[in-house]
Amino acid sequence: MIVVMSREATQDQAEKVGTLLRENGLHPVFGAAGSATVLVAEEPGTRELASAVQAAGGVDRVVLPPGPQRLTSRHFLPQDTRVAVAGADGPVIGGRGFVVIAGPCAVENQQQMTTVVDAVVAGGAAMLRGGAFKPRTSPYSFQGLGVAGLALLAEQRSRTGLPVVTEVVTPEDVERVAEESDMLQIGARNMQNFTLLREAGKSGRAVLLKRGMAATVEEWLLAAEYLMHMGNGDVVLCERGIRSYERSTRFTLDLSAVAEAKRLTHLPVVVDPSHGTGRPHLVRPMSLAAAACGADGLLIDVHTDARAALCDGAQALDGAQFADLMEQLKPVVEAVGRTLAQPRSPYLTQV
Amino acid sequence: MIVVMSREATQDQAEKVGTLLRENGLHPVFGAAGSATVLVAEEPGTRELASAVQAAGGVDRVVLPPGPQRLTSRHFLPQDTRVAVAGADGPVIGGRGFVVIAGPCAVENQQQMTTVVDAVVAGGAAMLRGGAFKPRTSPYSFQGLGVAGLALLAEQRSRTGLPVVTEVVTPEDVERVAEESDMLQIGARNMQNFTLLREAGKSGRAVLLKRGMAATVEEWLLAAEYLMHMGNGDVVLCERGIRSYERSTRFTLDLSAVAEAKRLTHLPVVVDPSHGTGRPHLVRPMSLAAAACGADGLLIDVHTDARAALCDGAQALDGAQFADLMEQLKPVVEAVGRTLAQPRSPYLTQV
Amino acid sequence: MIVVMSREATQDQAEKVGTLLRENGLHPVFGAAGSATVLVAEEPGTRELASAVQAAGGVDRVVLPPGPQRLTSRHFLPQDTRVAVAGADGPVIGGRGFVVIAGPCAVENQQQMTTVVDAVVAGGAAMLRGGAFKPRTSPYSFQGLGVAGLALLAEQRSRTGLPVVTEVVTPEDVERVAEESDMLQIGARNMQNFTLLREAGKSGRAVLLKRGMAATVEEWLLAAEYLMHMGNGDVVLCERGIRSYERSTRFTLDLSAVAEAKRLTHLPVVVDPSHGTGRPHLVRPMSLAAAACGADGLLIDVHTDARAALCDGAQALDGAQFADLMEQLKPVVEAVGRTLAQPRSPYLTQV
Amino acid sequence: MIVVMSREATQDQAEKVGTLLRENGLHPVFGAAGSATVLVAEEPGTRELASAVQAAGGVDRVVLPPGPQRLTSRHFLPQDTRVAVAGADGPVIGGRGFVVIAGPCAVENQQQMTTVVDAVVAGGAAMLRGGAFKPRTSPYSFQGLGVAGLALLAEQRSRTGLPVVTEVVTPEDVERVAEESDMLQIGARNMQNFTLLREAGKSGRAVLLKRGMAATVEEWLLAAEYLMHMGNGDVVLCERGIRSYERSTRFTLDLSAVAEAKRLTHLPVVVDPSHGTGRPHLVRPMSLAAAACGADGLLIDVHTDARAALCDGAQALDGAQFADLMEQLKPVVEAVGRTLAQPRSPYLTQV
Incomplete structure (x- = not known):
């Protein structure tokens, strides 16, 4: 599961998302996508969890690529990067x-x-x-x-x-x-x-x-x-x-x-x-x-x-x-x- | 050295070329290029020997490619084969x-x-x-x-x-x-x-x-x-x-x-x-x-x-x-x- | 599934085993193991089928190796071949x-x-x-x-x-x-x-x-x-x-x-x-x-x-x-x- | 050529050896072998140059390995390193x-x-x-x-x-x-x-x-x-x-x-x-x-x-x-x- 925080999200909000993911058995790693914070977990997680995360404060979007959960994947960004x-x-x-x-x-x-x-x-x-x-x-x-x-x-x-x-x-x-x-x-x-x-x-x-x-x-x-x-x-x-x-x-x-x-x-x-x-x-x-x-x-x-x-x-x-x-x-x-x-x-x- | 016999050359003429090459330290192998007999020796041989061979009966042409002596080489046939x-x-x-x-x-x-x-x-x-x-x-x-x-x-x-x-x-x-x-x-x-x-x-x-x-x-x-x-x-x-x-x-x-x-x-x-x-x-x-x-x-x-x-x-x-x-x-x-x-x-x- | 016929088995008996395997969805290939006929199918087949085959005439033994169904497998012959x-x-x-x-x-x-x-x-x-x-x-x-x-x-x-x-x-x-x-x-x-x-x-x-x-x-x-x-x-x-x-x-x-x-x-x-x-x-x-x-x-x-x-x-x-x-x-x-x-x-x- | 300076050699002596090598067309690189300074040039150089270098101040020994001029070569150190x-x-x-x-x-x-x-x-x-x-x-x-x-x-x-x-x-x-x-x-x-x-x-x-x-x-x-x-x-x-x-x-x-x-x-x-x-x-x-x-x-x-x-x-x-x-x-x-x-x-x- 990949969670992109909104650019205005606080550190605290990101930490809370991290806790939510860990409580559901995922192992998120913190990173960045441009100027936004991202959390990437190798485990895809369930659609239910994705919905719960989406509802958490400061979350811009949750992505569940069909293959590996990666920022370089075309499933994460379908358009060609320029x-x-x-x-x-x-x-x-x-x-x-x-x-x-x-x-x-x-x-x-x-x-x-x-x-x-x-x-x-x-x-x-x-x-x-x-x-x-x-x-x-x-x-x-x-x-x-x-x-x-x-x-x-x-x-x-x-x-x-x-x-x-x-x-x-x-x-x-x-x-x-x-x-x-x-x-x-x-x-x-x-x-x-x-x-x-x-x-x-x-x-x-x-x-x-x-x-x-x-x-x-x-x-x-x-x-x-x-x-x-x-x-x-x-x-x-x-x-x-x-x-x-x-x-x-x-x-x-x-x-x-x-x-x-x-x-x-x-x-x-x-x-x-x-x-x-x-x-x-x-x-x-x-x-x-x-x-x-x-x-x-x-x-x-x-x-x-x-x-x-x-x-x-x-x-x-x-x-x-x-x-x-x-x-x-x-x-x-x-x-x-x-x-x-x-x-x-x-x-x-x-x- | 590659020797292409003329199409009309006799078996005997080809053998004589073979002997000439061997006498000069080359190890020719007999083959064919289309319907003509060829003799291919891995050793290039000298220009003098090439001249002597060219003068022998039934020889169409003698080729001395700069690299390996091969029929597939572009030095043997410079034009693209169709x-x-x-x-x-x-x-x-x-x-x-x-x-x-x-x-x-x-x-x-x-x-x-x-x-x-x-x-x-x-x-x-x-x-x-x-x-x-x-x-x-x-x-x-x-x-x-x-x-x-x-x-x-x-x-x-x-x-x-x-x-x-x-x-x-x-x-x-x-x-x-x-x-x-x-x-x-x-x-x-x-x-x-x-x-x-x-x-x-x-x-x-x-x-x-x-x-x-x-x-x-x-x-x-x-x-x-x-x-x-x-x-x-x-x-x-x-x-x-x-x-x-x-x-x-x-x-x-x-x-x-x-x-x-x-x-x-x-x-x-x-x-x-x-x-x-x-x-x-x-x-x-x-x-x-x-x-x-x-x-x-x-x-x-x-x-x-x-x-x-x-x-x-x-x-x-x-x-x-x-x-x-x-x-x-x-x-x-x-x-x-x-x-x-x-x-x-x-x-x-x-x- | 690998079926080894007994050495005395007739051609007809082997054919019947082949038919039985094909009727159960397997694609046996006929071969030999030493002087005995073998039938090797890439599909393992069920234990029930193995029992039915074992009961057919002329069958010496039926082998169901855990991995690929092959004569070279140690599962087919556990002992070292000399x-x-x-x-x-x-x-x-x-x-x-x-x-x-x-x-x-x-x-x-x-x-x-x-x-x-x-x-x-x-x-x-x-x-x-x-x-x-x-x-x-x-x-x-x-x-x-x-x-x-x-x-x-x-x-x-x-x-x-x-x-x-x-x-x-x-x-x-x-x-x-x-x-x-x-x-x-x-x-x-x-x-x-x-x-x-x-x-x-x-x-x-x-x-x-x-x-x-x-x-x-x-x-x-x-x-x-x-x-x-x-x-x-x-x-x-x-x-x-x-x-x-x-x-x-x-x-x-x-x-x-x-x-x-x-x-x-x-x-x-x-x-x-x-x-x-x-x-x-x-x-x-x-x-x-x-x-x-x-x-x-x-x-x-x-x-x-x-x-x-x-x-x-x-x-x-x-x-x-x-x-x-x-x-x-x-x-x-x-x-x-x-x-x-x-x-x-x-x-x-x-x- | 590899030149090993003696442990007591001065920086100045090493520089002089470097100059001598360069004047003879070599491109030495300064390094160390244990606590001694070495000069290694990829070019082997001549035996005459080796003698001249050996005679320079502060030089312990000059090595001319038959192959590449390297410190890891068995030609530089014939004995097994422990x-x-x-x-x-x-x-x-x-x-x-x-x-x-x-x-x-x-x-x-x-x-x-x-x-x-x-x-x-x-x-x-x-x-x-x-x-x-x-x-x-x-x-x-x-x-x-x-x-x-x-x-x-x-x-x-x-x-x-x-x-x-x-x-x-x-x-x-x-x-x-x-x-x-x-x-x-x-x-x-x-x-x-x-x-x-x-x-x-x-x-x-x-x-x-x-x-x-x-x-x-x-x-x-x-x-x-x-x-x-x-x-x-x-x-x-x-x-x-x-x-x-x-x-x-x-x-x-x-x-x-x-x-x-x-x-x-x-x-x-x-x-x-x-x-x-x-x-x-x-x-x-x-x-x-x-x-x-x-x-x-x-x-x-x-x-x-x-x-x-x-x-x-x-x-x-x-x-x-x-x-x-x-x-x-x-x-x-x-x-x-x-x-x-x-x-x-x-x-x-x-x-």
Whole structure:
């Protein structure tokens, strides 16, 4: 059973509902849906109890989804959630527009950023990506520029007017990264870093949640539940390939999971074919496939000098390849009844 | 090194080339490319040797692909192979037309066949599918009607004028199945049944080769190599899902493998989203994705009474869902510069 | 419900039982358990029906296993099946003795066979292995010596008095291979080659059934059910590694599956750590682990000149490594209450 | 190239070595090996450079491992590392003694702890386990008692004199958990939580590092490298099952990875068959297998009232099963030349 308190409800009223649920054998957990308090119990409870709860003070509505009792379920929110990344003027993920987010895997230096971002803007991306904090398998690999990288990214954001998404890897950095970007990325390796999820859930920023490389669709949605349950409904799921026995690709991009997630949850789902295949020649076909199967957008690695890239350069598209991708993407996106989201940036007229 | 003998070359000439190769340290295997004899050696050999071989009697051409020395390689045949399934008037897989093959998983009885085939024809399928010999995990499951099923399938073929593809599970049945159908299907469980592959390679019929459920792309292409090497160039690859840890789908449909196979080989590639996901609600999105990423066609399970189906009914579309799929498929196919292959059947005007 | 007819029961009596079951809504399939006819229905049926069937003419016993109605189930035969590979004097797999089967992956020539077999006999193997028919991923790889290889293997069998197991890859070869060996091997790629299973089920020879590289434990047992259901109860299961994402080994040896299979079925289970890991340095530790977790024996690749091996030489042990393995195996086998099966061969005194 | 500075070396001397390496094209990273500073560069560098570095001030030794330049490599430390968990009197993991660590999955309350710990001590465990902070897939599942759980665990530690290992899930808790336990556990979901690894690397406590459920052996060792590189050499690896397609077990316990890790690294490796199989009936056979293949110890879930367990009770052994396991383990451990580590606790004489 899910109980949404009205926005004006008092703490005391919420506690009373909690007591009522517990007296009837349920184990409610307190959370938030936007600015309202919610109580979620895994046990559905009876219709009679639902009526009694509805009648209690301060209750806005009681929801009894047919399946699992979850905030991410389409049974809780039947309509598609639209995540407005940068306020009223920024791109909306989950609506009619198909949002392409592009940029380098890692922020390296100002010149690289300017060159890559120019290429990305020229291609028509609606949003920028770039990693300042990089989780790396080896302690001896380039770990990202950290705070200095955030600043370089923020510079591109103000230069172009495009919103940026960047990864946060540890709870204590959440606040700072939230200040300097428009959207927090939780990476695949941190999908079940629950402390980080809770912190991001309180950040007030939209979150891009990558699927773990061996996470089931259910585990992925439950990770999103951690975010929603902390009051953050601006969650975008991102499929980025799973581990399988196949060795011709770095990961196996699981587009069925995109279609399945879209069925189960109201949250938007985007696809990262760059990390998801690890092969630049597969980025174009898999981007088209992602658009065709119902994804709401893409996350694309672009690098204008892939050989010199400090991180994952081998999988990035160059500027021309990115422009070519965008051109081929347009008719496919339109074939499924959508449009390519246009960047909203005064900078664009200058490129 | 691959040596293609001219069609007029004698056995003796081919033997002499074989000796020449062996004297230079290569280990050639004799095979056929269409009606011509080929010698394929895994060792590339030198350009000097290639020149010497070219000068030998009866040699049409010597090919030195940059990668593995294989008949299925795009380096051996750079152009897309077009498989004309039923002669000049039948559908062509691998050309501009996107070929949808549909029908029941298993042939059950005449009434079922007529009903399902009518639905499939009404939806616009270019070709029929249906299993008479069913490889089943349990000896106690329905094993297919066998010969009687072949006859029921042939009946639909002559009734509608549409070509049929059906599975063959054992070498001794190849000849009979080849007589009564237009295309032999080798199932996922038999992808490495090399005796069956060799027999199908000699059958004179086009072959639909499903990917094994744990086969790498390379193993899949090497299974096709068994067919080509026996002289059968009319091979269509079919992605049908691989085994992974994910449990929300029956298999993980690996569309990256489709794009990767299209890059590596000149052979056409189709996709079976019905078996590949095992979930009817995922068939439509994954069909669109398959078309978008470059597949040459689809294999779709249709059943007009899924609950009564003797085999895999739970994953089949009904007639209305199939018609809906075809309608949504059209713009996506066109968005990638192709057209939906039209069935060529006088029957169609009557439905 | 499983009905075992008495050995003296007539065909007519069995048919009557079949009719009785069908009249009560069951779908029996006719098979054999040793020399007796069995009827197996997937539906359990009621205790009342079981009584009525028991009272019918020619019925030996009616079994109602609590789980799936299968001949391979421990509920059908609670005691461990002991497979006597070569009659009363040969090794018994599934009893107290732990049976080590060793030899080259592929039979290559007489000298290789004599050298390897001498090493294997010196180490104390109870049985020989060697492949004459090799299923190979590429048509250009060495495919085995075929019939000539069988003869070389038979020569070692008569020279040493040790029984041999060898692979059969196609139904039409079953009879010949059964004549020239003591045990048929069905390889991983053929685990679901149901025609081959049925033929092997009628061969009168013990069968070593390797697990498919992406087969679940249940699918593996159902493949064994095909063999038992044709009347062949002398089935030995063999774990040989499954496909996973891990790349430091060729396959992931799944010893949990051995313990789980031993729990579910009365059939013996052996382990092939050579193919299962593809790494010679892992053969010894994984052999000890297999013995400790309850396996009934091992299948070990030995080659005295691994670099010159025509097939999978890289994973084979040499003679000294094999002798070392046998020495370390002994105390582990004894620690779990068993003994290393001693070869029964007059030849041994001469080595 | 790995450069170990002498313990007396100054910061300035280390910086000079760093400069020398950089001038020769290497990219050294500063870390610690115990109390000494190390510089690790992924590039091996030349023997000439090694000599020059050796001659620089404050350098203890220069190591040029043949493979990857890593502190976890057996080429850096050829001898087995022995991790003394609780000082001179506590158990040593990685020596001749085989260390069994047992306890409940989650700390629930005092009575549960006393009952379970008594059973575990009676069975002969050398060390206790129990989770106070539980990373749970769903936000609505029991999340552990947190700080209160730590106190309950510490109570058992002082009551029995046995050391305890417990999980830490977030960097800010490392210090507190290190104070109240003898060994920090990094769970599978956090294996690549690099901030947590770095913090644990500075904690001064031994660390039990579980393998991620889709981590390769190489990634697992690199996670350990994060710990060692921060100066913590007391690292114990723990195999706990990987994700595969097989569904009869919760995970696929990968014992090959244990043998492979033991070959590659000097660090001890233990096995968790409880989480690794998720099936209590498989814990015993897989524990014996783990001991046989070279593991240095086990981590076993025990619960005396599994049905009432708040976390993973279904996979726990009860007291009698644990005692039975210990009895059967003894001869297997001895068969591979080791002994069961005896708990060193005055409490034992009272049980």
